[in-house]
Every structure is written in C-alpha cells, then in structure tokens.
Amino acid sequence: MFAIKPLISMFVLLFAPSLLAATFTFTAIPDEDESQLRTRFDKVAVYLEEKLGVEVKYVPVKSYSAAVTAFRNNQVQLAWFGGLSGVQARRLVPGSDAIAQGYEDQFFKSYFIAHHSTEIIADDSFPNLNGYTFTFGSKDSTSGRLMPQFFIERNLGKRPEDIFKRIGFSGDHSRTIAQVQAGVYQVGAVNYKVWESALAAGKIDLNKVDVIWTTPTYPDYQWTVRAGVDETFGEGFKARVEAALLGMTDTDLLKSFPRKSFVPAENQDYEPIENVAKTIGLID
Amino acid sequence: MPDLVRMSSIPRHAFFGYWQKVTLILLGVTMACFYWADTEIIALEPWSELQRIALGFLSPDFLATEYLLEAVWQTISFALLGVAAGLLLGAPVALFYNKPLVAAACAFIRSIHELFWALLFLQVFGLSPLTGVLAIALPYGATFARVFSDILQQAPVYTLQNLPANTDKVSRYIYGRFAHVMNEIKAYVRYRFECALRSSAILGFVGMPTLGFYLESAFRQGHYHQGAALLILFIIMIGSIPYWCRAKLLPLYFIAAVWLLPDITTIDGSLVWRFLSDDILPPMFQSHSIDLLFNDKWRLFAQWLYDIVTEQALPGILATVLLAVAALGFSYLLALLMTTFSFKPLTGAFITRLNNFILLILRSIPEYILAYIFMLLLGPSMLPAIIALAIHNGALVAYLTARQSSTTTFSQHFNGKIDGYAYDILPRIYPNMMALLFYRFEVILRETAILGMLGVATLGFYIDSNFSEIRFNGALVLIGATALLNILIDIASRKLLVNGSLSHKPC
Structure with a gap:
C-alpha cells in the first residue's frame, strides 16, 4: 500500500507534459497531389524559420482527422486545414484562430460531375439526382463531402441515403473523377481545383464525364494557429506567423498548397461551414 | 487427431465423412451469404483507368518516392519491434490461455484491426513510433498467446512422464513440453514476421512512416508509376525474407531498429x-x-446508444458477416485450386514454381488495392471486396498448406494424375488446409475493416466514419461490437471444429 504514492509520482514524471516545445511544428495536406510531401513542405519550414527566428518543423500526416488530432494534442501548433477540419480543430482547442486563407479559398466551390450514360445536362438549377449512384470524396472533406451533401439536402429536401441508389466515399478527389469517368458511380462531387488540374493534365475525357452543376461559393482551406503560441514562443509570435504567411510570394512555395497567395482570414469567415456541418450532423 | 481418424474410418460413412460434411456446410453457407450480399455487376468503362494502372506496372518509377530507403527500413523496423514486443506479451499469457477470461480478453484484443489500434493509440501517443509498435504488438501478442497455447497442448507428454519426480516446475516445463515444440514455435514466429511486415506497411495508411504511407497515397491519387514501384518493392521484400532475415543477423537488426527509431515524442x-x-x-x-x-442524461444516453446500435452496429455486423463468409467460401475454392497446383509430383517443377511465385504476389498485394481494381471492373458492390479478400486469403492458405504438406509422405502408388491426387494426397492435407482456412476466418473478419474504408458499409466503415468525425465514443461502441462478434464466432468455431481435431498451425 505504501508503494502507491511513489509509483504515482514516477508515473507522473514519466508521462510529464513536454516542457516548452522549442520547435514550432506545423502540418499541411494539400487538396491535390500528396506526393513528395516532406520535400515540398520542408521548404516552407525553411521559409518560416527565416521569418520567425525559431526552429520550424514539418510533420506529414495522412488525413484531416490526423491533422486535427495532432493539433489538438499540441504536436503541431500551426496547420493548413480544410474548411471542416479547421472548424473541428478550433472547437477542440478554444482560443485557436484562423489567420490566413488561400486567395482561392474565399470563393471555393465544388463541381457535381456525371457519367455520360446518365444523360444529365449541365444546368444552373440543381439536377434531379433521384435514383442515381453517387460518390463523395473522403468522409471528412469539405469540398468532396460536407458542402455537396449540404446542397443535395437543401435542394432535394431529403437525406442522401433516401435519394441515391448507392453512396460511396472514394477517399480522394482524383479517385472520384476516375470512378465517375469509369462509370463505377454515375454522379460524384469533386473539388473544382482538382478537376481543373486533372483536365489540364489530360486525365479527363469530356465525352465520358463532365460537370453538371456548380455549387455556390463557400470558404475553404485556411491556416489555423493554436491557442497559446504567444506564451510559448514570445509575445507577438502569432502576428509574426500571420505576417510570414501573408507575405509568402515565392511561387515555388505557394504551388505546394497549391494557392495563388494567402489572404487574411478570421474564425468568423468559417461560421457558414460550422453551421452546415451542424445541419447535416457531422458535428454536434 | 484421434477423433478425426475415428470419424473418417467408420466404413458406412466412408463416402460422406466429416470433411465432406464440413465442406458442404461451408459451401452452402457461402452460397446463402453470396445470395444475400449485394453483388450487382454494373457495366462500366474502366479501360482508360485500367490502362493507366497497367502502364504504371510496365514502367514503375522507383525514384518518385521521397525518403524511400527510410520507409523500407521503418517497415522492417516496426515489424521487428512489434513482433518482439508481441512475443514478450503473448508468450507468458499462453500459459494461462486455458482460463476462459484470458481467452476472451485475447479474442477481444485480436478482433480489433491493427489500423484501429493505431487510430486509438494515435489519440494518446500521437505520431510516435510507439503508436505503430504497440498497434502490432497488442494483437500479435494476443495471437501468440492463443497459438502457443494450442501448440503446447499438442506437445507429447511422454518426456514429462519420464522426468524424475522432484524436477522443478520450470525445468519440467522447458524440457518436458517446450523442447518438443520449439521448432514449430520458431516456424510460426517466422511466419508471423511476414504478416507483421504487411501490418507494418498497412499502418502507413494512418500515418506511420512505412511503405504504406506512400503506397496508399500513390494509388489513391492515381500515381500508378510510383504505386507500382512501391508495390513491387514490397513484394520483393516479402519474397526475399529467407535471404535477409537470418537468425544470426536478427540481433543486429534489432539494435538498428531501436537505434534508428524516429524520435519518440514525450x-x-x-x-x-x-x-x-x-x-x-x-x-x-x-x-x-x-x-x-441526472435522469435526462441517462435517457439521452439510451437514445444515443440505440441510434448507434440500430443505424451503425447492426447493419455493419450484417454486412461484415455476409462479406466475410462469402469471402471465406471463395478463399476455400481458391486455396483448394492453388494447393493442387503447388503439389510438385502432380504438376511438375515448372508449374509449381510459377504457382509459388503467383502465390507470393497474390498474398502480398494489399486487399485494399485488389479491391479497387475489381471495383473498376465490376462496380461498387460487395463483389470486389469479396474477391479481393478471397484472393489474398486463398493465396495465403494455399501457401501455408503447400509449405506444410511438402513434407507429407505419400504412398508409393501415387500415379501422378489428378485422381491419384484426389484420393491419395488430398485427404492427407485436407484437414490441415481446412484448419488454416477456419483460423483465417477470424483474420478475414478483421480485414473487412480495411475494405470498409473503401466504402463497403462493414463495421470498419462505421468505425472509420466515427474516427473521421472525431467521435471516439461512437468508434469505441462499434469496436466493442466488432469484438463481441469475434468472440462469438471464436466460440462457435471452436465448438464446430470438434475439440482440437483440427490441427495446430493457425495463421
């Protein structure tokens, strides 16, 4: 019985919260092309190191939820989140702030694409998708899941499972395109930027698959910085991070994301995303 | 195998013996599940995508992956440390495995896929190597416990009976039991190491720095030149285990694995x-x-639990069972076919060697990738998942059966033809094959989880959804349901397979 107290203190020592993390760590998953992540983002780390004067490290992650977890657990203090993952992260770590978004993210949109056999004709009004098979992107994607599901529910007045014959989660925008092009699913929703680059790269046969509807614009990717960085890295650190991001003009760095430039953003910009996520039940 | 011998030697049941019955039941249940499962084939235009995949394999790009050597090494290192830690955990537990509670606890641990263990550990240890090593060590430890206990039970008792009366317990155990089965245990650990390499690669899917990290991204995003290169590398790695994984080198590898482990975050x-x-x-x-x-809380809790059970757990269990059983039946057919091909006296050296090569490839390709290719061909029903699981597991069972039956002595009268094989050889290796297959069922059940991530609405699908919505409570309820299902099946299969008449080399 007497051994319990020392045991507890040993346990506490062993598992003590990491002392002041001297390294400023960030993570990022681009919305297209995840190859060579470390090579690409290590350059961003070097840039930030120069601007911030502290050691900066990039941690590669595999999914938005992994990025959110790392952010929540203070393993990263800065993250390039999608719209939804940013909202999730800021809810889990109160006091965290969206500080910058991509220029394109102010008016992001998703494309609904359809296989030619459906004979759905592109139109400004929402297509009647009843009875088709449909694939989203990955489950936690803003442009491949959240917003498309919201617009489907709002326009057709039903839950997706009551509309579609079959629902898939392709896991990735490129794969959504490949699957709809092959006719595996008849209709799909995809990040517009990924569609445009695939089109430019000649990966899309417009005779087989084409855009049938474009969503209204919504805010998407943003840089979110964790609460408490000023205490850890010095007064005014957050402002310096923001300045460094907004001042990033090197196209070689920007194309890793890939964005034209970064512009200021704040938490309020993402209220629509949070409301949508609540509406369709992805967050409570 | 006293029961078995007795059963198959009763003359009036000679034609319709124990194994015929088991096989017929298996096929019947498979047909039923296949009928109820969603197996609609959808006419498609997969050719441009398949062409891209084929081109990728024709000109694999080995330089497209950054930090490739590091990824290869981490794959080996996680597997090595995971197996070592699994042995440390599992070997002692094997001695108490006859206690029902211990057996149930192990079944519980085993029933959770490495990926989900990793996702759980990610929440507390982050992207630390500890997450990866533990995610292998825990389920492997639980498997070692069960298998070692099974093997030990089969150890002959005559040495034990002949030891002097005052021999101490430890010596009795080591010389009386363990010495008899040491080779078998070593062989099993060697086989598990191959499995661990696969598991280690797959942990890359959730962010561990192993080959799977790059492999998954490459295939998901359609970088097939890169993906093909990684897959080829992985298959070479598995195929060459006997060349690089020598007992003498193991300590060296082990030290290197610990030394070169990525930083463990505090x-x-x-x-x-x-x-x-x-x-x-x-x-x-x-x-x-x-x-x-207080009362409201409990009412809300009941509602919450009810929703999860009716909307996710029950449909998930149904899909999981349908998928797993259908896959089991098709694994059986494939295993039977490929075991036959790998019997040298029947098919000759060339076909045997070719078959062994095909088996290596089929068992090394992650089901996830197979399923995607079949999905392009057949559409998004359960069928691609069934075929992918069947190919992977059928090839594995055939490989293990062939390996174990290569030493089987066959009668001098074997005529080298298919009838001779069917009446002379097959009955000798059949029980072993079936045992491997049924042990494999547990693994198939667990592997449906990965395919859930591909969109087949198994329990794994719902667990993955809960993780991505950061709802660990929901994920845990479903993991509990998975475990319960596994324990029930474990009990049922043990009852079905007459007390240990099924042999002893599970996988």
Whole structure:
C-alpha cells in the first residue's frame, strides 16, 4: 500500500507534459497531389524559420482527422486545414484562430460531375439526382463531402441515403473523377481545383464525364494557429506567423498548397461551414 | 487427431465423412451469404483507368518516392519491434490461455484491426513510433498467446512422464513440453514476421512512416508509376525474407531498429487521461456537455446508444458477416485450386514454381488495392471486396498448406494424375488446409475493416466514419461490437471444429 504514492509520482514524471516545445511544428495536406510531401513542405519550414527566428518543423500526416488530432494534442501548433477540419480543430482547442486563407479559398466551390450514360445536362438549377449512384470524396472533406451533401439536402429536401441508389466515399478527389469517368458511380462531387488540374493534365475525357452543376461559393482551406503560441514562443509570435504567411510570394512555395497567395482570414469567415456541418450532423 | 481418424474410418460413412460434411456446410453457407450480399455487376468503362494502372506496372518509377530507403527500413523496423514486443506479451499469457477470461480478453484484443489500434493509440501517443509498435504488438501478442497455447497442448507428454519426480516446475516445463515444440514455435514466429511486415506497411495508411504511407497515397491519387514501384518493392521484400532475415543477423537488426527509431515524442500524461476520462465517454457525460438533470442524461444516453446500435452496429455486423463468409467460401475454392497446383509430383517443377511465385504476389498485394481494381471492373458492390479478400486469403492458405504438406509422405502408388491426387494426397492435407482456412476466418473478419474504408458499409466503415468525425465514443461502441462478434464466432468455431481435431498451425 505504501508503494502507491511513489509509483504515482514516477508515473507522473514519466508521462510529464513536454516542457516548452522549442520547435514550432506545423502540418499541411494539400487538396491535390500528396506526393513528395516532406520535400515540398520542408521548404516552407525553411521559409518560416527565416521569418520567425525559431526552429520550424514539418510533420506529414495522412488525413484531416490526423491533422486535427495532432493539433489538438499540441504536436503541431500551426496547420493548413480544410474548411471542416479547421472548424473541428478550433472547437477542440478554444482560443485557436484562423489567420490566413488561400486567395482561392474565399470563393471555393465544388463541381457535381456525371457519367455520360446518365444523360444529365449541365444546368444552373440543381439536377434531379433521384435514383442515381453517387460518390463523395473522403468522409471528412469539405469540398468532396460536407458542402455537396449540404446542397443535395437543401435542394432535394431529403437525406442522401433516401435519394441515391448507392453512396460511396472514394477517399480522394482524383479517385472520384476516375470512378465517375469509369462509370463505377454515375454522379460524384469533386473539388473544382482538382478537376481543373486533372483536365489540364489530360486525365479527363469530356465525352465520358463532365460537370453538371456548380455549387455556390463557400470558404475553404485556411491556416489555423493554436491557442497559446504567444506564451510559448514570445509575445507577438502569432502576428509574426500571420505576417510570414501573408507575405509568402515565392511561387515555388505557394504551388505546394497549391494557392495563388494567402489572404487574411478570421474564425468568423468559417461560421457558414460550422453551421452546415451542424445541419447535416457531422458535428454536434 | 484421434477423433478425426475415428470419424473418417467408420466404413458406412466412408463416402460422406466429416470433411465432406464440413465442406458442404461451408459451401452452402457461402452460397446463402453470396445470395444475400449485394453483388450487382454494373457495366462500366474502366479501360482508360485500367490502362493507366497497367502502364504504371510496365514502367514503375522507383525514384518518385521521397525518403524511400527510410520507409523500407521503418517497415522492417516496426515489424521487428512489434513482433518482439508481441512475443514478450503473448508468450507468458499462453500459459494461462486455458482460463476462459484470458481467452476472451485475447479474442477481444485480436478482433480489433491493427489500423484501429493505431487510430486509438494515435489519440494518446500521437505520431510516435510507439503508436505503430504497440498497434502490432497488442494483437500479435494476443495471437501468440492463443497459438502457443494450442501448440503446447499438442506437445507429447511422454518426456514429462519420464522426468524424475522432484524436477522443478520450470525445468519440467522447458524440457518436458517446450523442447518438443520449439521448432514449430520458431516456424510460426517466422511466419508471423511476414504478416507483421504487411501490418507494418498497412499502418502507413494512418500515418506511420512505412511503405504504406506512400503506397496508399500513390494509388489513391492515381500515381500508378510510383504505386507500382512501391508495390513491387514490397513484394520483393516479402519474397526475399529467407535471404535477409537470418537468425544470426536478427540481433543486429534489432539494435538498428531501436537505434534508428524516429524520435519518440514525450508522452503527455494529460492526453492519456483526457482520452480515458472524457473523449471516450458518451457525449452527454463529457465534461463540456450542457448541464442536464441526472435522469435526462441517462435517457439521452439510451437514445444515443440505440441510434448507434440500430443505424451503425447492426447493419455493419450484417454486412461484415455476409462479406466475410462469402469471402471465406471463395478463399476455400481458391486455396483448394492453388494447393493442387503447388503439389510438385502432380504438376511438375515448372508449374509449381510459377504457382509459388503467383502465390507470393497474390498474398502480398494489399486487399485494399485488389479491391479497387475489381471495383473498376465490376462496380461498387460487395463483389470486389469479396474477391479481393478471397484472393489474398486463398493465396495465403494455399501457401501455408503447400509449405506444410511438402513434407507429407505419400504412398508409393501415387500415379501422378489428378485422381491419384484426389484420393491419395488430398485427404492427407485436407484437414490441415481446412484448419488454416477456419483460423483465417477470424483474420478475414478483421480485414473487412480495411475494405470498409473503401466504402463497403462493414463495421470498419462505421468505425472509420466515427474516427473521421472525431467521435471516439461512437468508434469505441462499434469496436466493442466488432469484438463481441469475434468472440462469438471464436466460440462457435471452436465448438464446430470438434475439440482440437483440427490441427495446430493457425495463421
């Protein structure tokens, strides 16, 4: 019985919260092309190191939820989140702030694409998708899941499972395109930027698959910085991070994301995303 | 195998013996599941995508992956450390495995896929190597416990009986039992190491720095030149285990594995505590939940649980069972076919060697990738998943059966033809093959989880959804349901397979 107290203190020592993390760590998953992540983002780390004067490290992650977890657990203090993952992260770590978004993210949109056999004709009004098979992107994607599901529910007045014959989660925008092009699913929703680059790269046969509807614009990717960085890295650190991001003009760095430039953003910009996520039940 | 011998030697049942019955039941149940499963084939235009995949394999790009050597080494290192830690955990537990509670606890641990263990550990240890090693060590430890206990039970008792009466317990155990089965245990551990390499690669899917990290991204995003290169590398790695994994080199590898492990981030006790005391509680009991009356909390909890069970757990269990059983039946057919091909006296050296090569490839390609290719060909029903699981597991069972039956002595009268094979050879290796197959069922059940991530609405699909919505409480309820299903099946299969008449080399 007497051994319990020392045991507890040993346990506490062993598992003590990491002392002041001297390294400023960030993570990022681009919305297209995840190859060579470390090579690409290590350059961003070097840039930030120069601007911030502290050691900066990039941690590669595999999914938005992994990025959110790392952010929540203070393993990263800065993250390039999608719209939804940013909202999730800021809810889990109160006091965290969206500080910058991509220029394109102010008016992001998703494309609904359809296989030619459906004979759905592109139109400004929402297509009647009843009875088709449909694939989203990955489950936690803003442009491949959240917003498309919201617009489907709002326009057709039903839950997706009551509309579609079959629902898939392709896991990735490129794969959504490949699957709809092959006719595996008849209709799909995809990040517009990924569609445009695939089109430019000649990966899309417009005779087989084409855009049938474009969503209204919504805010998407943003840089979110964790609460408490000023205490850890010095007064005014957050402002310096923001300045460094907004001042990033090197196209070689920007194309890793890939964005034209970064512009200021704040938490309020993402209220629509949070409301949508609540509406369709992805967050409570 | 006394029961078995007795059963198959009763003359009036000679034609319709024990194994015929088991096989017929298996095929019947498979047909039923296949009928109920969603197996619609949808006419498609997969050719441009398949062409891209084929081109990728024709000109694999080995330089497209950054930090490739590091990824190869980490794959080996996680597997090595995972197996070692699994042995440390599992070997002692094997001695108590006859206790029902221990057996159930092990079945529980085994039933959770490595990926889900990793996702759980990610929440508390983050992207630390500890997450990866533990995610292998725990389920492997539980498997070692069961298999070692099975093997030990089969050890002959005559040495034990002949030891002097005053021999101490440890010596009795080591010389009386363990010495008899040491080779078998070694062989099993060697086989598990191959499995661990696969597991280690797959842990890359959730962020461990192994080959799977790059492999998954490459295939998911259609970088087939890169993906093909990684897959080829992985198959070479598995195929060449006998050349690089020598007993004498193991200590060296082991030291290197520990030495070169990525930095272990400090474990934050508060994260562990938060996860256990808050994250996994139902929403209404969490610290940030709105203040409710005590009774309301329980009512909400009942509603919450009811929703999860009816909307996710039950449909998930149904899909999981249908998929797994259908896959089991097709694995059986494939295993039977490929075992036959790998019997040298029947098919000759060339076909045997070719077949062994095909088996290596088929068992090394992750089901996930097979399923995607079949999905392009057949559409998004359960069929691609069934075929992918069947190919992978059928090839594995055939490989293990062939390996174990290569030493089987066959009668001098074997005529080298298919009838001779069917009446002379097959009955000798059949029980072993069936045992491997049924042990494999547990693995198939667990592997449906990965295919869930591909969109087949198995339990794994719902667990993955809960993780991506950061709802650990829901994920835990479903993991519990998975475990329960596994324990029930474990009990049922043990009853079905007459007390240990099925042999002893599970996989």
